[in-house]
Amino acid sequence: MELRSFITVDEAIRKGRTYCPKIVHKKFPLIEGVGRYSMQEVISPSDFPKTDRSAMDGYAISSKDSISSSRSNPSVFSIVGELYPSSKSSISVKKGQAVKVMTGATIPGGTDSVVMFEETQAEGKILKVFSPVRKFQNISRRGEDMKKGLRILKKGQLITPPHVAALSECGKKSVSICSLSIGILSTGDELISRQVINSTQPLLKAYFDRKGFYAKEYGSVEDDEEKIERRLTEINEDVIIVTGGTGPGDRDFLPYIIEENGKFVFRGLRIRPGRTTSFGWFNGKPIFMISGLPVAALIASENVILRMIESWFNLIPERKEYVEGVLQRSVVNTLGFRSFVRVKVIEEHGSRKVVPTRTTGSGVIYSVIDADGILTIDENSEGLEEGQTVRVEMLRW
Secondary structure: OOOOOOEOHHHHHHHHOOOOOOOOOEEEEHHHHOOOEEOOOEEOOOOEOOOOEEOOOEEEEOHHHHOOOOOOOOEEEEEEEEEOOOOOOOOEOOOOEEEEEOOOOEOOEOOOEEEEHHHEEEEOOEEEEOOOOOOOOOEEOOOOOEOOOOEEEOOOOEOOHHHHHHHHHOOOOEEEEOOOEEEEEEEOHHHHOOOOOOOHHHHHHHHHHHOOOEEEEEEEEOOOHHHHHHHHHOOOOOEEEEEOOOOOOOOOOHHHHHHHHEEEEEEOEOEEOOOOOEEEEEOOEEEEEEOOOHHHHHHHHHHHHHHHHHHHHOOOOOOOOEEEEEEOOOEEOOOOOEEEEEEEEEEEOOEEEEEEEEOOOOOOOHHHHOOOEEEEEOOOOOEEOOOOEEEEEEOOO
């Protein structure tokens, strides 16, 4: 079956965004949510800290009483108590009084600063202060960390370890996350016979696990229409990815299976590598069909499948890092196709050089390992000239 009219990646995302799988987002223990996407917004229920607290061990005093303090002329205070982070009782002090406080202790009434132990000398209940402190010095103010009503976590945001600390402080023990699951099946007689090692399937599992989803490997199946169809029906995950068998060859049966059990949304993209990338609907589930070659599969996953999933659930994409440099060798592109070129980025003598490493080779995975970034050439360009300043997306697989 021939490939149909190729479309652009952006057009593919527009066509596919309405085919979102119906899944129930699940609540998980907070710590298990790290690296996953939140499906709920979390607002701070109160100020944190809830009171002014000491930022270090020392003595709480009124800053006005320490204005003239020095080694030769210390200010003298009377110590009227001590407070710890666990202390429940409150103390109010008067002019010339001090309270010993440990880090995290609530600041007593009548004081507005904390002087470090190192700048004091205590003799019984008498305290000498050797340097002045300004108002609120060494104090963590109420709401300094988080104000009541602050949005701590956005819906669709990737949960990070700092989020765990903030959510824990708010009393959150669980969080609703995007629980999308992905089943990956590979096709090809060469995989069954072990003439070719299936490195693409574990690559995709690692990729989607790393991106915040749940991926399961379903192994390989030979180029047999009935067997492929049976294996597809055994996949229990929300989304199916099939590698191999997507082309127009005599033994590429997948297109026939899709048309008999669902439909194509698009078949073939204007990208290189990965032009056979297709998307459809199989027995009520979204199914992506991509090349079995690792580099092409990786490019399709990053630029098509991940973007589609982000559009389905309004996920906030990870921030990408871009750098500019001077292209060291011309790169030719086929007009109408978006090409993803692997490059090295070299800092030398105060300038940045961009060196193309591979423009072809969909199966050469080391070319990705050895690359620093990806140079994208737009569909409307016939290529880039040597000496041209280009923008490179740094790789962060």
